[in-house]
Amino acid sequence: MPDTKNNLLVELFVEELPPKALPKLGEAFAGVLADSLKAQGLAAADAMVTPFASPRRLAVHVRGVADRAADHAVQQKLMPVAVALDASGAPTPALLKKLAALGQDGSVVPALKRAPDGKAEALFLDSVVPGVTLADGLQKALADALHKLPIPKVMQYQLESGHGPDFQPGWTSVHFVRPAHGLVALHGSTVVPVSALGLQAGRTTHGHRFEAHVPTIALRDADSYAEQLLTQGAVIAGFAERRAEIRRQLDAAAALEGLRPIDDAALLDEVTALVERPNVLTCRFEDTFLAVPQECLILTMKANQKYFPLLDAEGKLTSRFLVVSNIRPADPGRVIEGNERVVRPRLADAKFFFDQDRKRTLDSRVPQLAKVVYHGKLGTQGERVERVRTLARAIGERLGGAALAAQADRAALLAKADLVTDMVGEFPELQGIMGGYYARHDGETEAVAWAVEDHYKPRFAGDVLPRGEAGIAVALADKLETLAGLFGIGQLPTGDKDPFALRRHALGVIRMLTERAPLPLDALLALAYAAFPAGLLQANAAELSGFIFDRLAGQLREQGASAAEIDAVLALRPQRLDQITQRLQAVRAFAALPEAPALASANKRVSNILKKAEGAVPGTVDTALLQEPAEQALAAALAAVVPGADAAFERGDHTGSLQALAALKAPVDAFFDGVMVNADDPALRANRLALLSRLHAAMNRVADLSRLAA
Known part of the structure; x- marks a missing residue:
């Protein structure tokens, strides 16, 4: 039987951890350590686990840990x-x-x-x-947790003090994410004798580097950890609690100005990982900088300074911003002044880049793209621009005629020119966005400027699509050229590795073809492959088409469609992706009919018969050879039903088309009950196969109904 149960606290006190990795490090440290204790029988499977993570500590609190596991x-x-x-x-x-x-x-x-x-x-x-003791079990759990930490980059450092016969001051090396300086392991109020990274566990830790009330905190017990760090150490130890406090202060400070802070979860996470005692302060910069595009100013403040820009009710940038300080001086004026002084050179750089870039038109920069390598096997950005232009013109022609084709061609010519501007050179995240600003400055039409700005969209799941039709044409062309080129040289995604974001590009193509561009997929892929020089690419358009349909199937599953419905519709590889939803709805409605199971099974049987047929199946049915009443009845039913089903299909009424086929159940059942398809007479056999072929074609225009068979 297990002995006394108490709550357990383990803390590793280290030098400043990498902020972008801190949330994952904190969750992994707590999760792996707790899972190991549970696996060894020291903690219940449902034991409550609380992770802590701050810039200088990783910790975990586990409820109800035994000092010895039960014998088994x-x-x-x-x-x-x-x-x-x-x-x-x-x-x-x-x-x-x-x-x-x-x-x-x-x-x-x-x-x-x-x-x-x-x-x-x-x-x-x-x-x-015998059950493992807590000392032994925690030693193993601690080793597991440290070994499995998702460390972005390991450091090597030498220990100045340590334990064990092999320890040599200044020579014994440790490998970890950052140098560790303290280890706490408390079971209730008792220290658990474990060690890690050359450290022996104790009960002392340290608070805020500058504002702790005591230099060393002696923890009373496992449950007092968060409270003592807050009251004695001026540290909010929990990542989630610290994040919520920063969010609260940001909203409160912005509300005092009648503004709102920019919503950026990644920035909030990063700032939470940089401070232990957050203190939000309001700063400002000169209004003259607002002449620079707000995307530039926002990015430089976020990326370089970790500031939160403030927006007005219309979403426009103002000259005020919020700083999350790690100290709380009585007079914050010096801190505010220092941050305002630091941000000015950053904003001045952005203004300089913007002013310099506008001295040259985008058009004049296009020749420079011939010197920018796109891919070793696919040539330069200049060559890529010409391929995208070819595609964009063809797509524009199909979507809106010659006028749209001309707009798409002009936008495609200019779309990559901002890659050689100073602003995008400094902030690559602004590519496309700056192109739109510069296109307007150069006097390009709004349609062209929109297309230049939007041609990378959708950049991520849930992103908006390009605003204008020219933007759709260029964005489609850009993504299709990328997919065809990289598939054509064998650069396919593998497992979870997708360095060229081809899955994201495929999903972007799917969204545009589904929502804005009613064009056939395979025709577009053929255009994309044809845009490349002959012999440069492998002819694997079918493989790329399959890749896109796989992404589409995954998307449809996430939207709630059943596997059978998706399988039935996509088995036909419908080229108009904008009709997929209607087809799925039609299949769902058909599957609910009482005739559906029998017709699906019959369709499957017909498919198998036709696959096994020797030689070519005649394209027409000879009515003179229809001898049996059941085959005559089926032919008559097809003549009566199929024209209506086909007419419904042609006008886009896929549900009506499928439901019209329900009338075929009785004649199909009678046919299979009373007619021998593989008759001895070759003419009769061929004619009956032709009849089944006509039935198969009629039943599988919307979806492959055999995929619905049980």
């Missing part, structure tokens, strides 16, 4: 009976040797159990294994 029975297979016992039933030397290795002797032989083991019978030893 173990049954161990020894060896086959034929090997373990001789003819008289006495133990063989092999058995005695095995028992000795397990710390047993021949006296246990009578207690050994016999049990079947495959075709033979084996001997098994029942024993009781």
Whole structure:
């Protein structure tokens, strides 16, 4: 039986951890350590686990941890009976040797159990294994947690002090994310004697580097950790609690100005990982900088300074911003002044880049793209621009005629020119966005400027699509050129690795073809491959098409469609992706009909018969060869039903098209009950196959109904 249960606290005190990795480090440290304790029987499977993570600590609190796990029975297979016992039933030397290795002797032989083991019978030893002590179990759990930490980059450092016969001051090396300086392990109020990274566990830790009330905090027990760090150390130890406090202060400070802080979860996480005692202060910069595009100013404040810009009710940037300080001086004026002084050169750089870039038109920069390598096997950005132009013109022509084709061509010519501007060179995240600003400055039409700005969209799941039709044409062309080029040179995604974001590009193509561009997929892929020089790419358009349909299937599953519905619709590889939703709805409505199961099974049977047919199946049915009443009835039913079903399909009424086929159930059932398809007479057999082929074609225009068969 387990002994006393108490709550457990483990803390590793380190130098400043990498902020972008801190949330994952904190969750992993707590999760792996707690899981190991649970696996060893020291904590219940549903034990409450609380992670802590701050810039200088990783910690975990686990409720209800035993100081010793319960003993547990173990049954161990020894060896086959034929090997373990001789003819008289006495133990063989092999058995005695095995028992000795397990710390047993021949006296246990009578207690050994016999049990079947495959075709033979084996001997098994029942024993009781003592439960692990908390000291041993926590040592293992701590080692597991440190080993499995998702460390972005490991440091090596030498220990100045340590323990053990192999320790040499200044020579013994440790590998960890940052140098560790303290280890706490408290079971209730008792220190657990474990060690890690050259440190022995104790009960002391440290608070805020500058504002702690005491230099060293002696923790009373595991449950007082967060409270003592807050009151004595001026540290909010929990990542989630600290994040919520920063969010609260940001909203309160912005509300005082009648503004709102920019919503950026990643920035909030990063700032939470940089401070232990957050203090939000309001600062401002000169209004003259607002002449620079707000995306530039926002990015430089976020990326370089970790500031939160403030926006007005219309979402426009103002000259005020929020700073999350790690100290709380009585007079924050010096802190505010320092941050305002620091941000000015950053904003001045952005203004300089913007002013310099506008001295040259985008058009004049296009030749420079011939010197920018896009991919070693696919040439330069200049060559890529020409391929995208070819595609954009063709797509524009199909979507809106010559006028749209001309707009798309002009936008595609200019779309990549901002890559060689100073602003995008400093902030690559602004590519496209700056192109739109510069296009407007150069006097390009709004349609072209929108297309230049939007041609990377959608950049991520849930992102908006390009605003204008020219933008759709260029964005489609850009993504299709990327997909065709990289697939064509064999740069396919593998597992979870997708360095060229081809899955994201495929999803972008799907969204545009579904929502804005009713164009056939394979025709677009053919155009994309044709845009490249002959012989440069492998001819694998079918593989790329399959890749896109796989992404589409995954998206449809996330939207709630069933696997059978998706399989039935996508089996036909419908080229108009904008009609997929209607087809799915039609299949769902058809599947609800009482006739559906029988027709789906019949369709599957027809498919199998046609696959096995020898030779070509005639394209027409000879009514003179329809001898049996059942085949005559089926032919008549097809003549009556199919025209209406086809007409419904042609006008986009996929549900009506499928439901019209329900009338075929009775004649189809009668046909299979009363007609021998593989008749001895070749002419009769061929004619019946032709009849089934017509039935198959009629039933599978919307979806492959055989995929609905059980």
